[in-house]
Every structure is written in C-alpha cells, then in structure tokens.
Amino acid sequence: MVDRTLEKGAPLLETRGVAKRFGGVAAVDGLDMSVTQGSVHGLIGPNGAGKTTMINLITGLFHPSEGAIRFAGAELSARPPHEIAALGISRTYQNVRLFSGMTALEQVMTGCWLKRGVSLWSSFLGPAARARWRETRAQAMALLERVGMADRADELAETLSYGEQRRIEIARALGSAPRLLLLDEPTAGMNHAEAHAVGRLVHELRDGGLTVLMVEHNMGLVTEFCDSCTVMNFGRLLARGEPRACIADPAVQEAYFGRKNDADRIKSLR
Template sequence: MTITETPPPAHAATVGAPILEARGVTMRFGGLTAVKDVDMTVREGEIVGLIGPNGAGKTTFFNCLTGLYKPTEGVVTLGGEVLPPKPRAVVVAGMARTFQNIRLFANMTALENVMVGRYCRTTSMALTSILRGPKFRREEEATRARAQELLEFVGLGGSAEHLARNMPYGDQRRLEIARALATDPKLILLDEPTAGMNPQETKQASDLIFRIRDSGLAVVVIEHDMRFIFGLCDRVLCLVRGEVLVEGTPGEVQSDPRVIEAYIGGGDDDDDDEDDSAPAGSSDRASHSTEEKL
C-alpha cells in the first residue's frame, strides 16, 4: 500500500480562539460504552474532520455535543459557557447541525424550511403571532428575506417555492445546511454531508463548506469519503470503538498505520444508532476510499 501526500485545504483561514471544547465526554448505554473519554477542541475559522469506521461512535458523539444525549460523563462548552443537554438551548447558544438522514419538512417549500430555522432568533410571543401584529409582521418579513439570502448562499436561490420533497437529493442536502445556517450559529456540525452524492455534487459541497468557513463560522464534519475529508479539513480526529485513536493534520492522520488498520482491518460493526445509521454501502465506500488515499 502506498501513502500519498494530501495538499493542505484550499483557502486556509486564520484560526482563532477555541469556540467549542469537549472534555472527557463519555456516553454509556447500559453496559455498552459508545463514546469513551473523548476530548475535542474546535477553534474559530477552523474545519475539523471526525472520521472512523462504522460503529466508532461518531454520531453518538455529535448527539452528545448537540444536546440530543446527556453525556454520562464529561462537559461541553461553547464560547466558554457550559452547554445544557437540551437541543433548543444548544441551538440558541450558537451550535447548529445537520443529520445523516435528511430531516426536512417535506410538504413545505425550500423557503419555508429555512424560515423554520430562523424562528429561534425571533421574539414575537404567541398572542402577537396569532393576531399578526406589527412586530410579528416585521419579524416575518425579516425572516423571509434572510431565508432567501441563505438559499442564494447555498446555490438554491431559484428553488425557493419548490416543495422540499420534490427537490433533487443534492439540493435537499444543501437546503438542510441553509436551514442550519438560519439559526445564526457560531459553529455548524455536518453529519455526512456528501452521503449519496456524485462527484460533482461532492465538489459543490466542498466549495460550500469553504464558503461557510470563510464567512466566519467553525465547522465540524463527519464523513466516510476520505478524499473529501483530507482535502477539506485543517485537522482530523479518528475515532475507533468510541475512543480517539489519533488527532492531527490530514497528512499525519492518513499516514498513521493505526488509521490504516482501523479501516482495512475493522468497520464490521453497525453504525452508532438506528435513527442515524449510515447509508447502505458506506462501510465499503470508506474502505475503498481509504485504500486509495491512505
């Protein structure tokens, strides 16, 4: 097996102060330890990759960061403030995410889907909304305008009135990212953003993530496509059986023999949880990509 050099990510941004810090995060389900004592720091203007074979605990770790799970042990801070294990509180604090399985409102338009993400930043109360008072109308107009801006940003400006269920798969992925951006996050977590995409769509996703980073956000990405992740990220963490195996630059990680062994010699377990399981064939895709790139 030959080891190839991966160039540093294009348009590297200046990395700032830590924005997200996870310390000693552990998640147990009965007698099963899905995530064990994981530390991770993400800095402003940084793209961090999270890789590992199926069953490594990647999505479980994401769920601990975003409040879907309350970690058995450990602490997660965003901007120096401890995050409560409540998804809405995490979003309001400034962290947004997407999912392995697309979770759009199928019978809403693209514009309406993005507007839903924006409502965590509005302040109109129930009575004002029901009566559609002046404050509600102002906020609704601003929300609609911001949603259209974000559709333009992700390349879906002409699809605002299309029903989400009728949009192509790659467009649905970008729409979910636009909805996450509508929450005005400081950090966005992307769970397999290129799953099921063709090479052209994958290149578009890479360009979009660079634009998100260049707009001032930090990004964390879970991905099985090694060519994509090593060409995108400033830093990469490899999880194996719930623990950090290695952390470093893309070049350091892809040349580490322990990472090669983890992919070629493992990956037979089921993914992290039934709700967010990886698409069929992703394990084979990961092994194949790793063999070519590592």
C-alpha cells in the same frame, strides 16, 4: 497548517472524557476533542465509531454519561437541545431530516426561528411583526440562493432529490446564524461535483467566520477541505491533528482497512 490553528487561538468547542453508554455498550468512551475557532474540523472514523453519537451529544439530543462538553465558555452536557441551539450551535443530519409537508423556503424559515426577532405573541398580533417576517423570508431566500436552491423555494422539500434535500438542510442549519455548524456526512449520496460544491461552501462559510465540525467519509474531501481532524474508533480517540498526517497514521490505516498484516498479505497475493 498546525501553526495556523495556533494563530486562530482558543478552542470554540472542547470535550473532556466524554462517554455515552447505552446499556453496557459504550458508543463514545472517554473522548477528548477540541475544535479551534474559525476552522473546519473533520470528525472521521469507521462505521460505528461513535461519530454521530458525538454530534448528538454536542447538540443535546443525548446527554453524556460522563465528561464535559464546553462551548464558548458554557457547559453543554446538562442543557436541553433548544438552549444549546440558542448558544449558537446548529446541525444537519446523517439521514436528511427535513419536515414533511413544508416547502424548501418554509424549512429554512423554521431554521431562522432563533433570529425571528419578535415574540410569539406579537407575531400573532402585530403589523410590525409582519415586516420582520418579510425580512426573515428574504434572509431565508438568500440562504437558499447560497446553496443554489432559490428556484425551488416553493416546492415541497420531499419532492426534491437527495442531494438537493441535503443542501436545503444546510441552508436551514444556517438560518440561526450559528457560531458552530455541525455537518453529519453532508456529502453522502452526492456525486463528485456536488460534494466539491459543498466543500467550497464550507470554506466560504469558514472564511466568513463560522466554525465547522464535519463528519465525513470521503477522505479526499477531508484532506482537501478540513484544517484539522479527529479520528475515532470504537468510541475512543485514535488520532488527531493535520488530516494528511492522521490518515497516514498506521493505526488509522488499520482501523479503516483492517490489520496491517492483512493488507501486506493482499499485496503479496497480487
């Protein structure tokens, strides 16, 4: 597994000593992380470890108090979100954030914004732009097809189930044809079959050349679908490397399940 990451070469995303403080509280406290091109990288850790903050820092919704975030040779830490998106980073949200009042297809169309291929002005005037619009629409439909939501394209997204909304959000994030996809708990609220479908989709995307960084709580999915992972706790790095090795790490076990002694005591109580 480790050899395979070496094969694929240089990191696409690299953070150095990234810290984010809100007042006196450090949500992320000097994190080094690196995501290899063409891999699925898991970002795991107990609740409040700073995983979502990390995603927000990478996408520019927050700016780091310290440290550097490099993506494909570009420094991200001072850029606004729309520029970061234009560099090829796309994301989904922990609590699904679809646009109210838009149909599933419109959501994905909006996600295709960066690939619209026409200026705002000509999209208003030109008949040539209408052809491009139809093309983009077809692309958006193909993405909905890919996540298995094509038959719901014209329905208001807010009338769909939570799991369906998550899939639409993934389709929307793919609309910009990103190089790096950030998935923030993509399987939360999904049953086993749905979660595995998402896992398989992530593998398909990776095999198509996409790099994926996913925050995930389901350890089964992490070991099954992630090529490598980073474990955070209290905003700091706890472990990194091959998922099974990380999860077996005593420090990780302790962070998730409490002190080792406590665990032993529970065992002795049984």
